Amino acid sequence: MNILVIGGGVVGVATAYYLSQKGLSVTVLEAQERDGDFGATAGNAGLLSPSDAFAWASPSALKVAIKSLLKPQLGIQYKLHMDPTLWRWTASFLSQCRSSQWVENSGSKFQLAQYSIDMLAKLQLETQINFDASHQGIAYASRSPSGLEKLSRHFNFLEDRGLKLELLDRGALHEKLPLLQANSQTYAGAVFSPNCKTGDSAKFSLELAHWCIKNTECQFIWGASVEKICQKDNKISSVLTSKGEFKADAYVLAAGAQSGILSTQLNIKLPICPIKGFSITAPLINTKIKPMSGFDDTDRLVALSIFGDRLRMSSSAVFDGFDTNYKQENFQGILDLAKEILPNVADYSAAKYWTGLRPMTPSSLPILGPSPIPNLYLNVGHGNLGWTLACGTGKIVADIIAKKKPQINMSPFLLNT
């Protein structure tokens, strides 16, 4: 059986790996060249974090949206566009904000994230690929004692479902993350998730692609942008790309934020909203700095990781369509925080600026598996957590294609038609 995977970001590559492990012949079509920026995979914060499994649609989401309209300098910005697709998505998002729905969505996402982290560990053992992973946990810090208390109550939800957590006071936080020592008064403390990890998803994707090419029946065609998906007798018959026509027995759509645009050609409506985020990657000044825990300033909404010889910091959720342009001022919040808490750690004048789109569904859950077209499968809508979810969702979609029962209850992740 031949399978074409559309999209070579972290989700597409992980899907290709699990398909090829089943002895299937796989071709990945990726619009970017081999050394290009693979969608949101290229510059995300690098957190491998079931601890971030909370659904965004919650009883407090409306309050946050109104605050963002009044205070545009906040990390979250909802821009009022005359776009019926955005309105439909927003209406669906609001319908998910009930407390009971939030509990259901967050619980399902957490279970999937835990499964995915287990799959990633097995993959790492099997392939031995290097993606500058650090296994030192993630700290969620707050600047005030009351904020820390609130944070700790919020995390009870995941702790009750099995996530290991520790509460760190200021001293314990600085012991865990000595690099923060310079400004020892900034934070009141943190909720610490010791089993979470960090790693570079772009490096992971490229290393895994090369591993698959070397060890399996898998090929990657970089620089092949899928322009048209052709249908015959209610099945996909081929795809037309900038590098010609490709045919297969089955097709997997894994094109991140672009998936909704591609699926409209097939009259399939995928509720995926692109939500823009920003990051900087700056070279470490002192190359002897060891990888440290991931870190999240929950008041400023900035997350950071150290990958090998570089620091990655990311922030913001801007509803602004597919526009990935940016201005210097978009990075000011990140740079200000970097200079406040890690002043002598990286060379910020040499920082690389980046912006990418989270492929977000109203429920914050990815859409996996079958589509209304029998030989088209979906692995889309991973939102703010696609790096964390990539291996789990790749394995699940490969299981479904190979007609094997997935190890996770699929009902929360099926496309509602």
Ligand SMILES: Cc1cc2nc3c(=O)[nH]c(=O)nc-3n(C[C@H](O)[C@H](O)[C@H](O)COP(=O)(O)OP(=O)(O)OC[C@H]3O[C@@H](n4cnc5c(N)ncnc54)[C@H](O)[C@@H]3O)c2cc1C
């Ligand atoms: C600022 C920011 C911070 C984030 N931080 C984290 C984090 O810390 N942890 C975490 O788990 N997640 C994080 N995420 C989310 C994560 O990056 C995404 O969920 C994940 O990258 C989605 O993977 P994907 O492969 O589905 O899509 P993408 O990474 O966007 O990849 C899609 C690929 O499809 C290709 N493509 C698109 N259209 C076509 C076409 N027509 N033909 C061929 N190829 C096509 C694109 O070129 C791209 O390479 C963050 C996202 C952002 C924006």
